[in-house]
Amino acid sequence: MKKHTYVEIVTIGDEILYGQITDTNSQWIGQELNKLGFKVIRKTSIGDTKEEILTILDEAQKRADIILITGGLGPTKDDITKKTIAEYFNVGMTFRQEVFDNIAELFKTRNRALTDLNRQQAEVPENGEVIMNPVGTAPGMWFEQGNKTFVSMPGVPYEMKRLMSDSILGKLQSKYDTPFIVHKMLRTMGIPESLLADQIEEWEDALPEFIGLAYLPRFGQVRLRLTAVGDNKEVLDNAIEAQVEKLRPLLGDNLFAEDDVEIEQMIMNKMIEKGVTLATAESCTGGAIAKRITTLSGCSAFYKGGIVSYSNEVKMTQLDVQGETLLEHGAVSEETALQMANNVREKYKTDYGIATTGIAGPGGGTKDKPVGTVWVALSTAEKTEAKLLQLTKTREVNIYATGNTILKWLYDEI
Incomplete structure (x- = not known):
């Protein structure tokens, strides 16, 4: 079977740690990566300090093949991600005219005046490949070191999603050969998790090695997620369906949906x-x-x-x-x-x-x-x-x- 490609997602921002905003970026990124067969192994949120950023980059590259970073790319003094990344790679900063032109065009369409702080957003680490941001002033940046890939993106969700959808997901898919990951969700209601586990224990014990089962309880519901990993999607789909056929009669009236719907x-x-x-x-x-x-x-x-x-x-x-x-x-x-x-x-x-x-x-x-x-x-x-x-x-x-x-x-x- 193809080797897993491991991903770590790092979100930067004190506002996340303070609970002032919710980290929806990690959830969305994880969902999109899963569709392409990438395996997210960790999600980490850190504050806006150079020491935290340097530490997490060093730790993450030991665990993961890909490190995706969101946040800290704005024009204000607390946005230190770019300079810290440059320090991590031991490179300087360079002014990129195409980034500045993109910022200038955005400000022109919005009838706003450029400032020196906005100009500084066109400065990026020397070793970074710029990913143009069509809906914001902060560019994305792609770095490679050995067999590791680092990608830095804005923390604003709609900007991050645009960069991921337009460029980054495709680039990752082209670079890495990932296995298929197939999920099947079944939703139950009216039966506690422990009783449900007892009810389907023999079926669960007989699952093939390449199919895993997870219990996801929530307020009187238990979602059962079957996950199969392999190189042939049709084989995985058929194997999952064969297991669902055996599971349906065990769940009885407690089963209300065979998809992740409310x-x-x-x-x-x-x-x-x-x-x-x-x-x-x-x-x-x-x-x-x-x-x-x-x-x-x-x-x-x-x-x-x-x-x-x-x-x-x-x-x-x-x-x-x-x-x-x-x-x-x-x-x-x-x-x-x-x-x-x-x-x-x-x-x-x-x-x-x-x-x-x-x-x-x-x-x-x-x-x-x-x-x-x-x-x-x-x-x-x-x-x-x-x-x-x-x-x-x-x-x-x-x-x-x-x-x-x-x-x-x-x-x-x-």
């Missing part, structure tokens, strides 16, 4: 296919379910709308929940959930109505109804039913798990 996407696909519609009534989830649905492009084809009825007053005035029901049983009750689901369906004239009401926490619980007590309900023209959930003491988990439960129930019903 349950709300599966619901949208099925509801549009069947020409049916949905409305939501949310209390403890505060609109989180509606948000998950409305992030999907095309959701207006099946989703009519919803009501966030956080107070009893809104439950009565907007959802026609009976005052006697709230007085006798409380907002967190089977009776209230049933009325919410049925009434929102009737109000919006939809085929399905779903509802949530509960105590998300961390406060608000009682002895009879502790934090994590949640009722969910599902209504159709033929029936309206409710289910009691006993969840955790963590608000975020309870909100997401409630959404997962009612959406999976809806999907099964459809």
